[in-house]
Amino acid sequence: MTLIALIALAAAQTAAPAAELPADNEIVVLTERLRSIRVSPGVTIRKGVVTPGACKIKRSSGDAEVDALACGAVALCATRPQPSRKAFNTCIDAEAIDTIFGLRGERAARNAELIEAEETGE
Numbered sequence: 511m512t513l514i515a516l517i518a519l520a521a522a523q524t525a526a527p528a529a530e531l532p533a534d535n536e537i538v539v540l541t542e543r544l545r546s547i548r549v550s551p552g553v554t555i556r557k558g559v560v561t562p563g564a565c566k567i568k569r570s571s572g573d574a575e576v577d578a579l580a581c582g583a584v585a586l587c588a589t590r591p592q593p594s595r596k597a598f599n600t601c602i603d604a605e606a607i608d609t610i611f612g613l614r615g616e617r618a619a620r621n622a623e624l625i626e627a628e629e630t631g632e
Contacts, residue, residue: 536617540610543571544580551584551602555592562588579609 547570552563565581583605592598 537611537614540573540576540614543573543576544606544610547571547577547580549580549584551588551598553584553588553598555595555598558591558593560588560590560592560598575613576610579613580606583609 548568550566550568552565554561554563562585565584567577567581570577571580580602583602586605587598587601590601592601
């Protein structure tokens with residue numbers, strides 16, 4: 511699966527003024543990791559019906575959560591009728607983008623909890 515469309519869309523969504531971006535630009539880092547993944551979705555599509563198979567990461571991003579979200583997007587899109595492989599790939603790209611923003615939020619929340627616990631001595 512190629513993630514070129516994913517990267518272009520994510521880059522367009524992150525092209526906000528610098529003041530609005532987080533200081534660490536984690537979304538850019540996560541997007542780059544997602545871009546580095548090579549996935550074999552392991553599905554067949556015949557007459558719009560998707561038959562799921564085993565999603566395999568052929569080249570890891572080096573981040574287990576990012577790798578998992580790529581196959582999660584494949585699994586989610588496999589539950590919906592897809593008229594073509596192109597439509598299936600578009601679905602995967604859109605789901606992966608949504609999930610990458612969610613992952614960034616989850617990580618920010620975990621980091622905030624760790625900092626708070628450290629400051630309060632918990």
